[in-house]
Amino acid sequence: MTTQKKKKRRGPPRRKVCPFCADKNARIDYKNPAMIKRFVTERGKIVPRRISGMCAKHQRAVALAIRRARHIALIPYAATGAAG
Amino acid sequence: MSAATFRKYETVVVTRHDAGHEAQRKLHQRITELMEKEGARPVRFEFWGKRRLAYPIAKATKGLYMYHVYLAEGEFVRKLNRALQLSQVVLRHLTVRLSDGVDPSTYDFGKEQHFDTLPTEADEGRDHGPTTGWNAEVAGEGAATGFGDEDSEEDEDEESSGEDSDEDEE
Numbered sequence: 259m260t261t262q263k264k265k266k267r268r269g270p271p272r273r274k275v276c277p278f279c280a281d282k283n284a285r286i287d288y289k290n291p292a293m294i295k296r297f298v299t300e301r302g303k304i305v306p307r308r309i310s311g312m313c314a315k316h317q318r319a320v321a322l323a324i325r326r327a328r329h330i331a332l333i334p335y336a337a338t339g340a341a342g
Numbered sequence: 343m344s345a346a347t348f349r350k351y352e353t354v355v356v357t358r359h360d361a362g363h364e365a366q367r368k369l370h371q372r373i374t375e376l377m378e379k380e381g382a383r384p385v386r387f388e389f390w391g392k393r394r395l396a397y398p399i400a401k402a403t404k405g406l407y408m409y410h411v412y413l414a415e416g417e418f419v420r421k422l423n424r425a426l427q428l429s430q431v432v433l434r435h436l437t438v439r440l441s442d443g444v445d446p447s448t449y450d451f452g453k454e455q456h457f458d459t460l461p462t463e464a465d466e467g468r469d470h471g472p473t474t475g476w477n478a479e480v481a482g483e484g485a486a487t488g489f490g491d492e493d494s495e496e497d498e499d500e501e502s503s504g505e506d507s508d509e510d511e512e
Contacts, residue, residue: 288438289354289409291396330354330434331395331405 274311278319286319288326291333298324302334350385350440351419352411359392359404361431363461366406369429370460373410376422382414383446389458399433411454413446 278284288294297305297312297320304324307317327333355373357366377384390407399405419437426435 326436326438328396330356330407330436331397331399332393334396 276311276313276316278316279313286316286323288323288330288332291327294320294323294327294333298333300337302337346415348383348413348415348444348446349442350411350413350444351437352409352440353422353435353437355408355410355426355432356395356399356405356434357408357431358400358402358433359406360402363406365431366408367460367462369431370408372425373422376425377412377414377418380414380418380421382412382418383449383451384410384412384457385451386411386454387457389460395433402433405433408460411440413444413449 278286286293297310299305304321307314310317310320312320324333328335355369357369374384376382386409388409390409392404392406395403395405423435423437426432
């Protein structure tokens with residue numbers, strides 16, 4: 259029964275910078291699956307803003323691009339099982 | 343001057359790969375004819391090749407991708423969508439408005455203008471890769487086009503690859 263306090267190693271939260279604000283030249287393009295895939299999980303879900311650290315404006319743009327890319331079957335709606 | 347408000351659009355059309363290149367060519371021809379008839383101005387056409395679909399659509403696992411950029415009126419897009427919906431070989435199509443109020447007489451086609459040729463029946467069976475665009479670049483065929491935007495995307499790819507390191511605290 260060691261009631262040691264759990265160490266909460268929670269340093270100051272690292273400030274994430276929106277990748278598209280950092281790089282003005284970067285274009286959000288639904289036609290480029292390699293780029294779009296970075297913003298979805300391996301199961302194909304859109305990565306939330308709190309994880310991706312993107313600003314609202316670019317998150318919206320990326321979400322739209324993901325939905326478009328899904329529609330034309332460049333990226334999956336959902337990956338199931340081990341196949342994904 | 344009234345009705346003739348031109349806008350810039352892009353359209354991606356995915357056709358069944360088992361319908362063959364010939365069906366795709368026919369469809370492409372129909373699209374170009376429709377463009378001509380409706381006074382749309384083609385800016386760019388790319389053939390992206392045969393790609394594996396991320397998920398099966400109507401039992402098809404692969405698709406042939408076509409990509410058109412053009413200046414047209416809204417009415418044209420309606421007619422095009424109708425034509426694509428009726429077609430048997432089209433699996434998916436997507437039209438996106440790129441910019442508003444373009445004047446075709448002053449529009450600078452120069453840089454973007456590029457037209458791929460579609461593979462013929464003779465190429466059937468062979469995996470015909472794309473000839474231009476990001477896809478070709480990904481395939482490592484070298485940057486053959488002067489299509490500036492694509493390069494910048496490539497850079498940006500590497501830059502923020504540390505994305506997934508944001509796991510929850512243990």
